[in-house]
Structures are given as C-alpha cells and as structure tokens.
Amino acid sequence: MPDLPRPTDAELEILTVLWSRGPSTVRAVHDVIAQRRPAQYTTILKLMQIMAEKRLVRRDEEQRAHVYEASRPREWTQRQLAGDLLDRAFAGSAAELMMGALAARKASKKELAEIRRMLDQLEEGR
Amino acid sequence: MPDLPRPTDAELEILTVLWSRGPSTVRAVHDVIAQRRPAQYTTILKLMQIMAEKRLVRRDEEQRAHVYEASRPREWTQRQLAGDLLDRAFAGSAAELMMGALAARKASKKELAEIRRMLDQLEEGR
DNA sequence: TTGACACGACGAAGAGCTTCGTAGTAATGT
DNA sequence: ACATTACTACGAAGCTCTTCGTCGTGTCAA
Numbered sequence A, B: 001m002p003d004l005p006r007p008t009d010a011e012l013e014i015l016t017v018l019w020s021r022g023p024s025t026v027r028a029v030h031d032v033i034a035q036r037r038p039a040q041y042t043t044i045l046k047l048m049q050i051m052a053e054k055r056l057v058r059r060d061e062e063q064r065a066h067v068y069e070a071s072r073p074r075e076w077t078q079r080q081l082a083g084d085l086l087d088r089a090f091a092g093s094a095a096e097l098m099m100g101a102l103a104a105r106k107a108s109k110k111e112l113a114e115i116r117r118m119l120d121q122l123e124e125g126r
Numbered sequence C: 001t002t003g004a005c006a007c008g009a010c011g012a013a014g015a016g017c018t019t020c021g022t023a024g025t026a027a028t029g030t
Numbered sequence D: 001a002c003a004t005t006a007c008t009a010c011g012a013a014g015c016t017c018t019t020c021g022t023c024g025t026g027t028c029a030a
Helices: A009-021 A026-034 A041-053 A074-089 A094-104 A109-124 B009-021 B026-034 B041-053 B074-089 B094-104 B109-124
Strands: A057-060 A067-070 B057-060 B067-070
Touching: A009 A026, A009 A041, A009 A057, A009 A067, A009 A074, A009 B074, A026 A041, A041 A057, A041 A067, A074 A094, A074 B009, A074 B074, A074 B094, A094 B074, A094 B094, A094 B109, A109 B094, A109 B109, B009 B026, B009 B041, B009 B057, B009 B067, B009 B074, B026 B041, B041 B057, B041 B067, B074 B094
Parallel strands: none
Antiparallel strands: A057 A067, B057 B067
C-alpha cells in the first residue's frame, strides 16, 4: 500500500466533503463548498483532477460527469495527520497533543467521557 | 495580541529548536538542524529572517550575531496547531483526534496514565 | 595590517498551491 | 436542428515555500 502525500488545506476540505457525502461529482462537491465560501467550479475541478493524479482520490469516468471518491477512509487519513502533527510539533507526546486539543476547543462532558472509554478499551486490548 | 500565521514545516522545525534551546543565533540553530539533515547555513538564515518578518520569532540585533527567540511559547503554538487540525480534519471532535493520535503512534502505559490524569484535572476544575 | 573567517542582506530560481478563464465537446430542450 | 447548458481539459498567472549563491562588511589572529 503506497503512501500518499499529505493533503493540502484545499485538498483536505474536498476530502471532508467526499467522506461525508460518499462518491460525488465535482458539481456536488462544489455546491457544498461554495455554500460556505466563494469558489469557482473550475477551481474545484482542477483541484480534484490534481488530487486524482496524486492518488488522493479515485475517479470513475463511466459517466460523463466523473465520480470521485476518497482513496482512503477518513480514519486512515486522520491517523496520518495526527501522527504527522505529533511528530512535527509535539515530539511524539500524545499527552501533550491532548493538552493542546483540549485547551484549544473546550470539549463537552460527553466527549471527555468518550475519550476515557477509548483509553479503557486501549488498555484492555493489551 | 495579534495572531500569527500557521508556521510552515520548515518554520516549525526551527521553532522546535528555539523552544528547546531558548534564544539562539542562526549558527546554533543551523548546527542542530544540519545534524539531522543536509541544510545550508544561508537557508536557515533566510527562513529565520522571514519568520522575523512574520513575527513568528523576535530578533535581538544587539550583538553582531543576532539572537532569535520564538515569539510565542511552545504551548501557545501547540494549541493553535491542535485547534487548527481539529477544525480542518476532525470536525472539532477532540475524541477523534485522540483516536487518531493513539492509533498512529502507540503510546506507553505511562503516557496513557498521564492522559487520564489530565482528564481528571480538567473535570475537577469545573 | 592583512588574510582568513563569520555574519547578515539580498536576489533569484524552482517547485508547489490556488485561482480562474477559455476552449472544446456532449447532452438537453424547444 | 439549433441554441443553451453542463462538463472536462488545459494553460497560465500570482502567490508562497524552500533552497542556495553571492556580496559587502565586520572580527580576529598571526
């Protein structure tokens, strides 16, 4: 399984749309993005074409309106990004990353409980 | 307190050196970085000059060899970066970011315990 | 004092990212 | 059939990032 380049900001925005919508046309992705910020159709098209070259997405050309799909599931890419940031900014310390994340956006009680549950599960498995 | 642009990869590498060493000359930063990868002195110099323009670092020109210092403490920048990634890739879910981080680089038992301690402290404070 | 060295300033090249306009062509409706 | 619309492909501009070489000048030792 060859690894992929880290997606840029604009690319990541497109990936999030593909993850939430599933396989989509450029039109559909553009409509979602244009709703939150100005963006020309051809800009999104070009980005998605480049992403296909980079293998960040797969393209089905069966239909005239090509259908794009993220080539990796959300969890996989999230893992890459988290690991990357961990190495580059947190010297590998997951605890510090946790600190940073919780300080940045205060999490709900529900979320904190979920994190605990995750930790339990992790230690059980060992 | 004006906010700062997100540091690029090369800039972040320099910041980590400044955080760990404290105020340093270009020479000192270069020596650290050149130890792990090929890098010309003037490349590091140029980067640090640009970082000064961007206000990512402060420069003391008293001595002939200027002394550079990160303009924000490590924790502050880490918080920015974690929050940024949280928004861009994790839809704001700290739990998922945690998931990603722990899946990416398995943490030690000690580290997991530390994370728990942090959670405890967070909930107490409320 | 003069030669060797150290340092900052600067320009520029090459790559990547992001944006958009234009052109060509297929599909659709009147 | 013909005009309009929808779609892809492509090129290019403008910007940022990263790299490096060169220049001018200050510093220091022999």
